[in-house]
Amino acid sequence: xxxxxxxxxxxxxxxxxxxxxxxxxxxxxxxxxxxxxxxxxxxxxxxxxxxxxxxxxxxxxxxxxxxxxxxxxxxxxxxxxxxxxxxxxxxxxxxxxxxxxxxxxxxxxxxxxxxxxxxxxxxxxxxxxxxxxxxxxxxxxxxxxxxxxxxxxxxxxxxxxxxxxxxx
Numbered sequence: 001x002x003x004x005x006x007x008x009x010x011x012x013x014x015x016x017x018x019x020x021x022x023x024x025x026x027x028x029x030x031x032x033x034x035x036x037x038x039x040x041x042x043x044x045x046x047x048x049x050x051x052x053x054x055x056x057x058x059x060x061x062x063x064x065x066x067x068x069x070x071x072x073x074x075x076x077x078x079x080x081x082x083x084x085x086x087x088x089x090x091x092x093x094x095x096x097x098x099x100x101x102x103x104x105x106x107x108x109x110x111x112x113x114x115x116x117x118x119x120x121x122x123x124x125x126x127x128x129x130x131x132x133x134x135x136x137x138x139x140x141x142x143x144x145x146x147x148x149x150x151x152x153x154x155x156x157x158x159x160x161x162x163x164x165x166x167x168x
Contacts, residue, residue: 006058009071026103034091074116120151
């Protein structure tokens with residue numbers, strides 16, 4: 001199953017060293033039966049994009065902790081192919097939410113990375129400040145978060161990890 005794991009740039013740096021990534025809290029996002037049921041129209045690629053967007057929004061929450069040292073205003077999403085037996089759907093937490101057991105993902109299971117480009121940092125910084133308010137229904141905050149989610153995230157092949165971490 002393709003799983004989208006929210007991350008930070010610091011988590012990518014750790015992945016480059018350890019060759020494995022621990023999904024924060026063991027959570028990820030995927031095309032689940034609940035997501036397919038909720039969105040009755042759209043092809044699989046469009047629905048997968050919705051799960052990806054949920055992961056990108058969750059990356060905002062990781063950035064909101066204030067812990068990232070490098071690139072604290074760039075979202076990161078890691079795409080991985082995880083064996084179905086290690087993925088438990090969790091529809092009560094959201095249509096696309098899955099729990100990984102174990103939460104560690106080997107580099108060999110990772111397909112690619114998506115990272116905000118430099119031009120997206122201002123919108124991401126603004127969204128980080130209001131993501132909690134958006135989750136609580138604040139319409140202005142939701143618009144700010146939406147602006148960040150609409151921004152382009154650069155795509156990197158897994159083979160580019162070391163160069164990405166060293167050169168960016």
